[in-house]
Amino acid sequence: MIGIRNVSQIYRTRAGEVEALREVSLEVADGEFVAIVGRSGCGKSTLLRLVAGLQSATSGEITVAGTPINGPRRDVGFMFQRPALLPWRSVIDNVLLPTQVFKLDRRDARARAHELLELVGLNGFEKRLPHELSGGMQQRVSLCRALIQQPRVLLMDEPFSALDALTRADLTVELQRLQMKHASTVLFVTHSVDEAVLLADRVVVLSPRPGRLRQIVDIDIARPRSLGHDGHSAELGELRARLHDLLMTPEEVAR
Amino acid sequence: MTVTESRRTRPDKPRADARWLQHLPPVLGVVAAVALWWAITVVFEVESFILPSPVQVGQAMVEQADYLWDNTLVTLAETLLGFLLAIAVGVPLALIVTASRMLERTVYPLLLMLNAVPKVAVAPLLVVWMGFGQFPKVFLVFLVCFFPIVISTAAGLSSTPADLVELGRSLKTNWWQTFHMIRMPAAVPQLFVGLKLAITLAVIGAVIAEFVGATEGLGYAIVASGASADTALAFAAMILLGVLSVALFYLLAAVERFFVPWAGRS
Numbered sequence: 222m223i224g225i226r227n228v229s230q231i232y233r234t235r236a237g238e239v240e241a242l243r244e245v246s247l248e249v250a251d252g253e254f255v256a257i258v259g260r261s262g263c264g265k266s267t268l269l270r271l272v273a274g275l276q277s278a279t280s281g282e283i284t285v286a287g288t289p290i291n292g293p294r295r296d297v298g299f300m301f302q303r304p305a306l307l308p309w310r311s312v313i314d315n316v317l318l319p320t321q322v323f324k325l326d327r328r329d330a331r332a333r334a335h336e337l338l339e340l341v342g343l344n345g346f347e348k349r350l351p352h353e354l355s356g357g358m359q360q361r362v363s364l365c366r367a368l369i370q371q372p373r374v375l376l377m378d379e380p381f382s383a384l385d386a387l388t389r390a391d392l393t394v395e396l397q398r399l400q401m402k403h404a405s406t407v408l409f410v411t412h413s414v415d416e417a418v419l420l421a422d423r424v425v426v427l428s429p430r431p432g433r434l435r436q437i438v439d440i441d442i443a444r445p446r447s448l449g450h451d452g453h454s455a456e457l458g459e460l461r462a463r464l465h466d467l468l469m470t471p472e473e474v475a476r
Numbered sequence: 477m478t479v480t481e482s483r484r485t486r487p488d489k490p491r492a493d494a495r496w497l498q499h500l501p502p503v504l505g506v507v508a509a510v511a512l513w514w515a516i517t518v519v520f521e522v523e524s525f526i527l528p529s530p531v532q533v534g535q536a537m538v539e540q541a542d543y544l545w546d547n548t549l550v551t552l553a554e555t556l557l558g559f560l561l562a563i564a565v566g567v568p569l570a571l572i573v574t575a576s577r578m579l580e581r582t583v584y585p586l587l588l589m590l591n592a593v594p595k596v597a598v599a600p601l602l603v604v605w606m607g608f609g610q611f612p613k614v615f616l617v618f619l620v621c622f623f624p625i626v627i628s629t630a631a632g633l634s635s636t637p638a639d640l641v642e643l644g645r646s647l648k649t650n651w652w653q654t655f656h657m658i659r660m661p662a663a664v665p666q667l668f669v670g671l672k673l674a675i676t677l678a679v680i681g682a683v684i685a686e687f688v689g690a691t692e693g694l695g696y697a698i699v700a701s702g703a704s705a706d707t708a709l710a711f712a713a714m715i716l717l718g719v720l721s722v723a724l725f726y727l728l729a730a731v732e733r734f735f736v737p738w739a740g741r742s
Contacts (some may be wrong), residue, residue, distance in 0.1 A: 316656060351738070
């Protein structure tokens with residue numbers, strides 16, 4: 222579904238050239254959930270923005286559903302770190318924004334918006350304004366907005382990083398449920414090992430300066446997963462420890 | 477905020493009481509100022525044509541109620557017309573100015589120069605150009621209101637929050653969609669900053685215009701009663717001007733709360 226081939230990104234700044242990504246290649250299958258982890262400065266957000274078409278790569282090629290990316294597309298949904306809701310629009314109207322931009326059928330869109338809001342537990346809040354909601358609720362609205370146009374690919378840039386730990390855990394569980402239900406392809410950037418292990422089929426570890434693909438870790442654990450007391454906590458624990466080590470040790474030592 | 481706090485500290489007090497207390501400080505301020513004014517006129521035995529006592533001003537207000545009311549309506553009409561005209565011209569001009577860097581650089585210096593001209597100096601010229609009717613008054617109000625409205629609207633349009641700009645980009649909105657779905661509504665709180673500044677200036681503008689070549693309005697009433705040493709009536713007119721200005725400001729603030737309840741809270 223997503224093809225990333227030999228992608229490099231170099232930023233030209235006043236201080237000189239900064240190499241953000243070097244020769245990154247990755248294939249994401251249809252319906253697969255791939256998490257990208259790495260320390261700050263490893264270019265993980267850059268990679269996501271390239272796939273979203275928000276900026277273009279210095280070299281290399283990115284395709285979604287077989288066609289090259291050369292700008293934002295309707296079949297690719299993007300969820301930001303911050304909710305980025307329009308403060309003057311009610312919850313429902315915020316969710317409907319993409320359908321208005323793309324001029325989709327109004328009645329279908331409304332029905333779908335209600336369905337999505339119900340799915341994330343926001344039924345009854347349709348008419349509220351964003352400032353009347355908590356941060357977790359705002360991010361749920363943002364998730365609904367990213368899903369309303371039924372994108373084939375959902376890109377998420379540290380979507381829960383601005384939330385408190387418990388709200389984060391709630392939303393992680395909800396996202397897992399949504400993904401199990403809709404089986405959409407997700408590329409999920411995070412710096413939380415827990416989120417990566419709970420949500421992803423595969424975890425891509427990037428190493429910083431310049432961002433390179435260091436290792437891909439398969440998470441072969443049945444869903445639904447949780448960090449609580451359940452059957453596979455030992456496996457989860459082992460994978461968490463492995464990812465933790467990959468992130469904490471410099472590449473030279475790991476080799 | 478104040479309501480809940482006073483309820484927390486004194487849970488037996490009813491809510492309406494606490495709300496009434498909210499209005500106490502401003503009322504006390506006015507009462508104290510009037511009392512001080514009255515005390516000065518009594519203690520120093522000031523002549524009433526120099527400084528009339530609050531009682532004399534009150535009498536003037538009651539005796540000349542019709543005259544004052546008619547002139548208040550004239551000033552109010554000039555103020556509102558000029559203000560609305562400034563919105564009608566200022567907001568579109570701000571749109572044009574923010575549409576291109578070239579236009580901004582062409583128009584801004586002219587606007588600044590226009591704003592630097594003392595409006596008091598323009599008032600007599602307006603009479604020469606436009607005669608003695610109401611239009612030169614409306615036009616002067618327009619002149620003083622215009623600048624803050626253009627500047628604040630332009631500032632609002634060119635300071636759309638970065639995350640909302642990015643959202644528009646990710647949805648590939650076209651120019652018109654970006655404008656009417658994101659940039660324009662995002663600019664409204666800033667627009668109101670300019671409107672509130674402009675409305676206070678508007679009343680001053682109307683009065684300045686009425687000082688020159690007018691036959692009605694509160695500004696004219698002040699000049700006319702001053703000339704006939706009826707200082708109490710002049711004071712009554714000035715107080716009405718103050719009340720008019722305050723009322724218009726809070727009316728605008730209420731309009732803002734109604735239309736932009738989210739301002740400053742996102």
